[in-house]
Amino acid sequence: EVQLVESGGGLVKPGGSLRLSCAASGLTFGTVWMGWVRQAPGKGLEWVGRIKANAFAGATDYAAPVQGRFTISRDDSKNTLDLQMNSLKTEDTAVYYCVKTAISDSVFDYWGQGTLVTVSS
Amino acid sequence: EIVLTQFPGTLSLSPGERATLSCRASQSVTSNFLAWYQQKRGQAPRLLIYRASSRATGIPDRFSGSGSGTDFTLTISRLEPEDFAVYYCQHYGSSLWTFGQGTRVEIK
Numbered sequence: 001e002v003q004l005v006e007s008g009g010g011l012v013k014p015g016g017s018l019r020l021s022c023a024a025s026g027l028t029f030g031t032v033w034m035g036w037v038r039q040a041p042g043k044g045l046e047w048v049g050r051i052k053a054n055a056f057a058g059a060t061d062y063a064a065p066v067q068g069r070f071t072i073s074r075d076d077s078k079n080t081l082d083l084q085m086n087s088l089k090t091e092d093t094a095v096y097y098c099v100k101t102a103i104s105d106s107v108f109d110y111w112g113q114g115t116l117v118t119v120s121s
Numbered sequence: 122e123i124v125l126t127q128f129p130g131t132l133s134l135s136p137g138e139r140a141t142l143s144c145r146a147s148q149s150v151t152s153n154f155l156a157w158y159q160q161k162r163g164q165a166p167r168l169l170i171y172r173a174s175s176r177a178t179g180i181p182d183r184f185s186g187s188g189s190g191t192d193f194t195l196t197i198s199r200l201e202p203e204d205f206a207v208y209y210c211q212h213y214g215s216s217l218w219t220f221g222q223g224t225r226v227e228i229k
Binding site: 037044045046047050061063064097102105106107108109111112113114 | 122154156158160165166167168171172177178207209211213216217218219220221222223
């Protein structure tokens with residue numbers, strides 16, 4: 001059974017940094033694309049970014065609001081996915097979900113339970 | 122970037138009724154790379170439909186997706202009590218993916 005477990009959420013001041021991690025199990029991690037989706041309190045879903053498998057050079061793409069501030073990385077030897085968040089803004093406050101994309105279609109077929117990031121002074 | 126607009130914002134229906142949810146894209150979605158997700162309160166979303174009309178594993182056949190180009194529909198043929206939730210469409214046909222703002226299906 002695929003499991004995705006996020007960690008690293010918490011309270012951070014505007015302008016600060018935070019690193020989220022996602023531990024994956026029950027899958028051949030190195031072959032799948034992974035990503036992050038966030039949800040501000042009481043709001044809808046927002047795609048944050050994704051990292052392709054190393055067979056695709058581990059290429060990354062990011063949504064415009066986080067481009068240049070957030071970095072997604074992966075460690076296939078440890079089955080972990082990270083999200084480094086810098087220059088955080090109050091509008092980055094959200095639950096951050098780690099997601100796995102399906103092999104056949106780039107849809108999110110598995111989701112973690114999410115970790116809350118609060119950016120506030 | 123493709124912008125997805127979902128309507129209506131809220132749908133008030135009774136169990137047993139048919140629900141029709143719409144998702145309109147600002148430009149044509151490549152190869153119908155359009156998905157639907159269900160999110161219940163306090164839970165992570167769940168994939169329902171991919172490639173506009175294919176049901177994900179384990180999804181009941183009362184859920185169906187249709188459409189192409191810029192107009193897509195999620196239909197729930199007969200609402201069960203557990204179907205009252207928020208539904209999101211999402212496109213994945215380009216390098217930048219986006220979600221619609223969601224449609225809430227509530228009990229009338």
